[in-house]
Amino acid sequence: MPDRIMPMTAFSFSSSYSHPIYPIMKRLFASILFTCCLPTAFLSAATPILLKNSHAVQPGIEKVEAVQRYSVKKRLTSLLDDELFDHSQVALYVYDLTDNELLFAHNEKQRMRPASTEKIVTAVAALYHLGADYQFSTDLYVQELGGGKARVWIRGGYDPLFDASDLEAMVQQLKRLGVKSIDGAVRLDVSMKDSKQWGWGWCWDDDEVPLTPLLYRNKDEFVSRLTTALNSSGLAWNGFTKLEKVPADVVCVCRRSHPIDGVLHPMMKDSDNSMAESLFYQLAAASKQDGAGRKQAVRRIHTVVEATGLNPDDYQFADGSGLSLYNYLSAELLGRLLAFAYRNPDIYDPLLRSLPIAGTDGTLRRRMQQTEAAGNVRAKTGSVEGVSSLAGYCTAPNGHTLCFSILNQGVSRLSMGRRFQDKVCEVLCTE
DSSP states (O other), X not given: OOOOOOOOOSSOXXXXXXXXXXXXXXXXXXXXXXXXXXXXXXXXHHHHHHHHHHHHHHHHHHHHHHHHHHHHHHHHHHHHOSGGGGSSEEEEEEEETTTTEEEEEESTTSOBOOGGGHHHHHHHXXXXXXOTTOEEEEEEEEEEEETTEEEEEEEOOOOTTOOHHHHHHHHHHHHHTTOOEEOSXXXXXXXXXXXXXXXXXXXTTOOOOXXXXXXBTTBSOHHHHHHHHHHTTXXXXXXXXXXXXXXXXXXXXXXXXXXXXXXXXHHHHSOOHHHHHHHHHHHHHTTOOTTBOHHHHHHHHHHHHHHTTSOGGGSBOOOSSSOOTTOBBOHHHHHHHHHHHXXXXXXXXXXXXHSOBTTTSGGGTTSXXXXXXXXXXXXEEEEETTEEEXXXXXXXXXXXXXXXXXXXXXXXXXXXXXXXXXXXXXHHHOO
């Protein structure tokens, strides 16, 4: 007869049953029980604890941060209740970059004159299109004629950092090539930009460095310094210079370059207008078009504005420095550009290094001293007659990184706008 099979319940075997298959089935059943039932028991016990913990902490954090946001909004709203704005205008935009959330806005879409906060537009566009490794260059070209004689061209690259060491390097290179005399005048190639020496919308009494591709230590002294260097070099020449584009078949024998960081620092920290215009025209020259000007630079700026999600046709970009009366931006645009930079380390890192630090250096060295904003706020200032502005970054008390932009228009004294801006920064940096 076949072996009798003992009935089996769902979770038990008869301990008295001694069939040979029993030990195998017992071990198999125990394994199934451990694999299927035990984890379920653990999960059913652990899950409520995990859920309880997560719900116990998160709402508390959210509640605290909500209270902080409300406090900031309330205090900023209170600052706007000021008789200053009975006769002047203000636009304000504050964005929490950590939470990716708009914190506060007032008149943020209104087009206003940015003054030197326009330099933020120029800097972000240049770092985006040209890169943080970009070099400003001035080139020496030589066409040897034999017998130690040569024609010489210098192509300007609008480098405001070009100095005596660069001139000396060019003179020494001529000597190394065996040049003893220069045929005719030294030819200066200024074709990288248009011939306009003043920005569109600049005032007649703006005492600024002319817009020329050949500068010497950020001054319009290139020709006089070149003349002095050649006269003392022992090279024979007729003492004249003339404008002439470098022929395509002539070789560059010396390039003198300086990094973009060297221009950004004085442009942003000290609000140097000439430095800003030199960077603006690098954007124009990137079009590879001879005689490039404002329109070519603005096309590059437009692509960055589009990347922020805004329409570039809503704004007007007249120059690179903010001197022009024809610049019209909004607090929202400046804030969006700062946020765009923040999310791109190749832009943000050099930009942040270049910004003035409140109470420490640059155009903010005397502002916000002995407040929570000192050493915290990094921002670009702006000042032209009737206009005061400030835009940049700070760290809130909860550790969040904020960007902000403040545009004051129609102020009878610039100090009135600055005081308001400093109060805004103190609110953003204080519990």
